[in-house]
Structures are given as C-alpha cells and as structure tokens.
Amino acid sequence: MSRGSGVPGYWYGGKAPPPHARLLSGVYGALTGLRRDLYRRGLLRARHPGCPVVVVGNLVAGGSGKTPMTIALVERLRAAGWTPGVASRGYGRAEAGRPAWVEAGTDPALGGDEPVLIAARTGVPVRVDADRVAAARDLVARGCDIVVCDDGLQHYRLARDLEIEVIDGRRRYGNGHLLPAGPLREPPGRGESCHFRVLNVGSDPDLSAGFGEWPMWLEPADARPLTGGRPRPLAAYSGQRVHAVAGIGDPERFFSMLRGHGIAVVPHAFPDHHRYQADDLRFGSDLPVLLTEKDAVKCAALAGERWYSVGIDARLPEAFWVALLGRLPTRSSRPAQAP
Missing domain, CATH: 3.40.50 (Rossmann fold)
Structure with a gap:
C-alpha cells in the first residue's frame, strides 16, 4: 500500500541522475539564475x-x-x-x-x-x-x-x-x-x-x-482522535503495532519519530500533498491509525474510530x-x- 515519497530515487540516493535530467537541470539553472539577477539589478x-x-x-x-x-x-x-x-x-x-x-x-x-x-x-x-x-x-x-x-x-x-x-x-x-x-x-x-x-x-x-x-527540534504532541474525543499521550501506543500514514516531504521522519517512542510502525508513505481516497486507507487489519497533522486535515471525512492525528511542535x-x-x-x- 505504500506509495513512497514521490521523488526520483537518485535525488537522495547514490545513483547518478540520467543524462536528460542533467541537461534540463542546466537549462533550469540558467533560467532561474537569470531571474534572480534581474531582481538583484x-x-x-x-x-x-x-x-x-x-x-x-x-x-x-x-x-x-x-x-x-x-x-x-x-x-x-x-x-x-x-x-x-x-x-x-x-x-x-x-x-x-x-x-x-x-x-x-x-x-x-x-x-x-x-x-x-x-x-x-x-x-x-x-x-x-x-x-x-x-x-x-x-x-x-x-x-x-x-x-x-x-x-x-x-x-x-x-x-x-x-x-x-x-x-x-x-x-x-x-x-x-x-x-x-x-x-x-x-x-x-x-x-x-x-x-x-x-x-x-x-x-x-x-x-x-x-x-x-x-x-x-520537533516534539510530538498528544494523539487527537479525528472523530472527536479526548487526546491520548503518544506513550499509550508504546509496544503496540499501528498503521502510520504520512504524505509529507520525508515520510520516514514521521515513522522514525513513532519508532523512537517504542511504537511498532506499519508504514504507509504517500507523496507530499497527496489527495486521499478511501481505497488509499484500507489497510486490511484493525489497528490504530496514526497520521501526521497535515494528512489528518485531509482525512477527517474518511476517518474511523481509532484514527488519530499526531501534531508536531517546533522548538x-x-x-x-x-x-x-x-x-x-x-x-x-x-x-x-x-x-
């Protein structure tokens, strides 16, 4: 079910970008550099x-x-x-x-x-x-x-x-x-x-x-039910398996944060700004679902009873x-x- 982060593997991997991408990169760099210079002047x-x-x-x-x-x-x-x-x-x-x-x-x-x-x-x-x-x-x-x-x-x-x-x-x-x-x-x-x-x-x-x-530093807040109700501390999921949903620039960061709190993550990564459909969120097992706050605002209408939004506070x-x-x-x- 994981869709990945939606970016080419060579952006952050060891593989060299293809020749056509390097050629287009040169054109892009020239155009954006010209634009910056026009504003500077x-x-x-x-x-x-x-x-x-x-x-x-x-x-x-x-x-x-x-x-x-x-x-x-x-x-x-x-x-x-x-x-x-x-x-x-x-x-x-x-x-x-x-x-x-x-x-x-x-x-x-x-x-x-x-x-x-x-x-x-x-x-x-x-x-x-x-x-x-x-x-x-x-x-x-x-x-x-x-x-x-x-x-x-x-x-x-x-x-x-x-x-x-x-x-x-x-x-x-x-x-x-x-x-x-x-x-x-x-x-x-x-x-x-x-x-x-x-x-x-x-x-x-x-x-x-x-x-x-x-x-x-990014500190997780309490997990808030998407269907309403009292929030739960993230520590309440320690030692449990959960479905974790992240459609952000780097989904692994969210998954790693949850693992760092002792949570057994079943990861579901989607491209940044993904528009969710019901089929995207059918996971086949009745585990709690933890979503990033950014994804939760798009999934409220699709949420089940054990779906929770995990907010982040920057320090x-x-x-x-x-x-x-x-x-x-x-x-x-x-x-x-x-x-």
Missing part, C-alpha cells in the same frame, strides 16, 4: 506591502519542516505583541488561480493542506494566492502588522525584511543537483544570503547544526528568537501600513 521590481515581511522557505523541492517553523514563528511574534498573518500559495489546491481566505474548517482541496493546518493551529488570518504580494497586501488591509510568507524564498516579487531557510537535517540538499536532476530549486550557496538558517534535526540525537545554523533555542526579534523594528518604529 532592479530590472524586475520587488513590491513591499508596507509592513515587515518574514519569509520562511527552503532550497529543495518538497518538505523540510517549513510548516512547523511557520507555526512556531507566528506564535512567537504574537507573544511579542505583533499581529501576524500568513501568506501562502496553497500548493495543490483546486482553483489555484483564485485567492481565498483560509480558516480551520476550510476544505483542504480549496485552501491547501498546509494553510488549513496553519490556520487551525494558530488562528491568525491566512491568505492563499499565487501572487504573494497581493496576499500580503490583503493581510495588511485586514489589520496584520507583520506578514509571514510560507514557502516564499523563491517568490522574489515580494520584497522581504527577513529570510529563514529551513534545511532537512537528514537529507540536506540531496545529490546537490538542481531540478530535475536533483531536489534543488536554487544552488546551495543561495542559503548563505538568508538571515537565518534553521536545521530541522527532528528528534534525531545524532544530528547537530553546523556553523551558522540554528537547530530546530528552537531562545537565543534564536532573541536574534530574530532583534532584527525587526520596535513597536514604536514600525513602518506605516500601505493603503
């Missing part, structure tokens, strides 16, 4: 919404931990007195050309799985729009005084005040090639221009952040937050909001 103009913009992104196609980082950032900004909103593309949603406000109850097919999760976890305004500048301006018009752009590192049309690169601590940049020969959207050196580089070490004690990187050193907040304007010197 001012020949293409970036637009600013009139309030601070913090971009959270990565250099690879697929997940690296951006969503937990975004949620943690929003919560910390709000605690510091800001009124944040989140701008996102809403990858994979239907009617992608139509902007939309996303709330906790929005259908993920219309709002995107990650924006719905962010809205549910934070309660802040979330705007999805292929044009992130328009999304940011809509957030400002709604009363937000700071915009967090989720997965916007390559959206150069939106001017930004801070950039945060999130790196998968286990897979990093894969084979180091640009798309489609490898997972990279931009060369690794692009990350050096970001104000902060966050290494997602998950719950792996063997991973450690390198020079210039801040570690981010970063306090020094990281001090450094990040120190780069933002003080409350008395915030720029006037754009009309």
Whole structure:
C-alpha cells in the first residue's frame, strides 16, 4: 500500500541522475539564475506591502519542516505583541488561480493542506494566492502588522525584511543537483544570503547544526482522535503495532519519530500533498491509525474510530528568537501600513 515519497530515487540516493535530467537541470539553472539577477539589478521590481515581511522557505523541492517553523514563528511574534498573518500559495489546491481566505474548517482541496493546518493551529488570518504580494497586501488591509510568507524564498516579487531557510537535517540538499536532476530549486550557496538558517534535526540525537545554523527540534504532541474525543499521550501506543500514514516531504521522519517512542510502525508513505481516497486507507487489519497533522486535515471525512492525528511542535533555542526579534523594528518604529 505504500506509495513512497514521490521523488526520483537518485535525488537522495547514490545513483547518478540520467543524462536528460542533467541537461534540463542546466537549462533550469540558467533560467532561474537569470531571474534572480534581474531582481538583484532592479530590472524586475520587488513590491513591499508596507509592513515587515518574514519569509520562511527552503532550497529543495518538497518538505523540510517549513510548516512547523511557520507555526512556531507566528506564535512567537504574537507573544511579542505583533499581529501576524500568513501568506501562502496553497500548493495543490483546486482553483489555484483564485485567492481565498483560509480558516480551520476550510476544505483542504480549496485552501491547501498546509494553510488549513496553519490556520487551525494558530488562528491568525491566512491568505492563499499565487501572487504573494497581493496576499500580503490583503493581510495588511485586514489589520496584520507583520506578514509571514510560507514557502516564499523563491517568490522574489515580494520584497522581504527577513529570510529563514529551513534545511532537512537528514537529507540536506540531496545529490546537490538542481531540478530535475536533483531536489534543488536554487544552488546551495543561495542559503548563505538568508538571515537565518534553521536545521530541522527532528528528534534525531545524532544530528547537530553546523556553523551558522540554528537547530530546530520537533516534539510530538498528544494523539487527537479525528472523530472527536479526548487526546491520548503518544506513550499509550508504546509496544503496540499501528498503521502510520504520512504524505509529507520525508515520510520516514514521521515513522522514525513513532519508532523512537517504542511504537511498532506499519508504514504507509504517500507523496507530499497527496489527495486521499478511501481505497488509499484500507489497510486490511484493525489497528490504530496514526497520521501526521497535515494528512489528518485531509482525512477527517474518511476517518474511523481509532484514527488519530499526531501534531508536531517546533522548538528552537531562545537565543534564536532573541536574534530574530532583534532584527525587526520596535513597536514604536514600525513602518506605516500601505493603503
């Protein structure tokens, strides 16, 4: 039943990419490099919404931990007195050309799985729009005084005040090639221009952040029934077999986290942003089903009685937050909001 992560094996394996992929990678690199240079020279103009913009992104196609980082950032900004909103593309949603406000109850097919999760976890305004500048301006018009752009590192049309690169601590940049020969959207050196580089070490004690990187640990929350009811501590499944469902950038990270809590995992990996059908989730045995929070928002209508969503909380050193907040304007010197 496992579908895998949906990426070519040579991206993160030892096999060399095929010649045609390497050729296309060169073309892709030339085009994206030209685009970056046009923005750097001012020949293409970036637009600013009139309030601070913090971009959270990565250099690879697929997940690296951006969503937990975004949620943690929003919560910390709000605690510091800001009124944040989140701008996102809403990858994979239907009617992608139509902007939309996303709330906790929005259908993920219309709002995107990650924006719905962010809205549910934070309660802040979330705007999805292929044009992130328009999304940011809509957030400002709604009363937000700071915009967090989720997965916007390559959206150069939106001017930004801070950039945060999130790196998968286990897979990093894969084979180091640009798309489609490898997972990279931009060369690794692009990350050096970001104000902060966050290494997602998950719950792996063997991973450690390198020079210039801040570690981010992912801690599992209680397992919440998709059909309603009281949450259960993850420790309640220790020593048990469960079906584990993950349609994220690196499903193995979720499975490893569960195994680290003594849970015997029957893994079911799906491609990132997978749209689930009932047949996907017929496993043939009546075991508890643990899903990532991102998958759970898409599977509520399909859920059985013993299906549980396992949330993730991102933890970063306090020094990281001090450094990040120190780069933002003080409350008395915030720029006037754009009309």
